[in-house]
Amino acid sequence: MPPSADFSIHYPLQAEPEPGGCLEIMPGILWLRVPLAGSLAHINLWLLDDGDSWALVDTGLDSQDCRDAWENLSAVVLPDKPVGRIIVTHYHPDHIGLAGYLGDKFQVDLSMTRGTAERARFLLDNKVDDWKEAIEAFCLLHGIKSVNLYTDFITGQRYRKAVSKLPGQIAFIDHEQSLTIGQYAWRPLVARGHAEDHLSLFCPELNLLISGDQILPVITSNVSVHFNNADEDALDEYLASMLRFSQLPEDTLVLPSHGRVFTGLHNRIARINASHERQLTKTYELCATPASAWDMAPRLFERRLDDLNLMLAFGETLAHLTYLQNQGKLKRQFNKETCYFSR
């Protein structure tokens, strides 16, 4: 059925947990929330009944707030049944930040996609000098003026403050490997575009989708091209992943990482796709005057941007420019070593 024009979604649960709290969605499925600083304010985590223990999906940042929230959750939720394994959806700090810490605390294994582990390890490794020249060349190519800020962002200077060390052993999950958690089978949906090999989990029997950041109810997930994935068409990969999610049942209950549990998956996907279409149109219009990706970012995102949001806006601008170029709608011109996108 085509999505309705109003793109409406529904929030079937009356309540939502407070940051640091917990709510049972249905028997064996618990919704946890831990606080985050900044506009996101929280991340949702999930506990899935795994027989004698719980499988935990995502962890929160390695911050004092999140560690305190876990102290409370451990006392309130876990006295009768421990966490038996930790699954991480993707490498972003709010999802993987406490995985190493909680893995140690609960003495359990971590599971994630290989892409998640590799990207997190790269950022945790702190090999800035190995990449300095290549990053400077990338900054010159795309007109990035804040080279030091960009280097800190892309090599993990910020990341290491929010992510605890990962253990040597990690169990990898891939898209072909169904996971049995308790009495249910969960199908991994591995997607790119928001993050390398982002993991979502769908349980056909329960008609539940743990969507991670791939599909959120209110905000659209950042889709970026950066130094580390400069050869990719991240937006094309992200939109292609949406086709796979749109094959799930319309009445799937979606458990997102931020915001509330919702139904209306197909409408939400249509709305996200429409938002990228609008950004693509605006990007194309702005290219009437040739510009570097860095110079175009504040024109595409017309709001005050702090350092982190400026990096995200730059990456998303480059993702839209790259997509249009691959569609044959934009060209790259060079002035010395800097690339200007034009019609």
Ligand SMILES: [Zn+2]
């Ligand atoms: Zn994310």
